[in-house]
Amino acid sequence: MTRIVDFLAAQHPAVWLFLGVGVILVVATAIGRELARRAEGEPSPTIDNLNQRIAAWWVMVAAIGLSFLFGLGGVILLFAFASFGALREFVTLTPTRRGDHWALASVFFLGIPVQYWLVWDQWYGLYSIFLPVYGFLFLSMAAALRGDTTHFLRRVAFLQWGMMICIFFPSHVPALLTLDIPGYEGKGLLLIAFLVIVVQGSDVLQYVFGKLFGRHKVAPNLSPSKTWEGLVGGVATATLLGAALWWITPFSPLAAAGMALAICALGFFGGLVMSAIKRDRGVKDWGHMIRGHGGMIDRLDSVIFAAPVYFHLIRYWYTL
């Protein structure tokens, strides 16, 4: 018995986190099964969706765990594929024309690999401006060279938006591993774990609080499922969750709460902005990639907004 305890105590904190998340998923799976069993006979879309979501969580946690085993390279590959999936959903919903072909090909086949290679190379000076500056200029030039002026500004703007939200912002998640924090060497994966647990925890808790107590809608035009009760309850508990995880971070408990609050707020607005875009595009979900969740962007929306700000807060306050 003591040997098991000694063994566990000697493990990387990430092992503990994954064990914890595993226990939560086991409990969630058991609850989902029990709800489905009780509802036997009368099929409920809410319970079906809940169980699909839980099943997808198992896959997502497994994918993140697998990528963690390979360190920076693994996380970069995972997010490069996430960027690819997200960009594909985004571009599918935008009205591209033949004249966009070069611009499109360069975002997919140059934008994604070059940006993630720069993160791999830890070249902060270039990866922090490569897409917003050079990508921005190049896309407009590639589109102009083809000579099609119909809706030119809108078409280029669509692509520039896609490039920023599908590639640039998500690439800040693996970039967290490249930050040099004194006394925190070799623990960068835990910064990612903190971000992912707080952001996704906030999404799940907002969903739970919304389902239980939700009455007053925050933005009825954008998202019928977001309520003040869900927002306040979810963000407050996720902030506490973040504070409780201070021991895996370089932050003090109070700073961890502050970081978690910032992450939750940006995550909430990420979901809101993506909902506005979906409304504008006339769709309910971005795609079908993840059963029960919709598309890649549906799952990633809060991370997209939270990641760059979290990155820069840490870079400003905690690195040399």
Add this chain to the structure above:
Amino acid sequence: MRPLAAAATRRLIAGFARAVTGVSADWRGCRPEPRQRVYFANHASHGDFVLIWTVLPPELRRVTRPVAAAEIWDGRGIGGFIGREVFRAVPIDRKGVDRLNAAMAAMSAALDEGASLILFPEGTRNTGEEPLLPLRSGLFHLAMAFPQIDFVPVWIDNISRVMPKGEFLPIPLLCSVTFGEPLAVDRTEERAAFLDRARGALLALKPKDLVA
């Protein structure tokens, strides 16, 4: 050995098509049931029948054969293996003197054996601006000869954006395959009226154009 290789190749091709196109199926007008069917679809690329075939459940995939121009799959090498044993394509001779009768005979023989078919009634790939070319009469003759079979309209979307005419690099956009309600076949119907109806059924499945 060869049947095993064919089965493995089928899985490989379907997996590859899913990875590249992220294709999803929308069974809007019917369910994926084990009924004998003729799936007739719009045709914009060489990959079209692979997309339909990929979104069919494996048990339907096994009994569904694409109708394709003979010259594509006649070779002896890998092309012939894929055409004859992986897809079990129904080859259509597009050059002979008696083309229509030969094509009807080949498709009828496959239907008599109980197979379902994937058919592109435009007859050729549509690379123009029009969403759909006029339909050829083969579909009509087939429906009159086999009125008991479901004729299911199928719309394949986004392939023309993935690979616009004249480009060589495909853009990996998401594709979708929408299955409509089977056409009711009335044997007294005129050819033009039937083909109009089939055309309308296809266009009704086409997603709305995206607006800027």
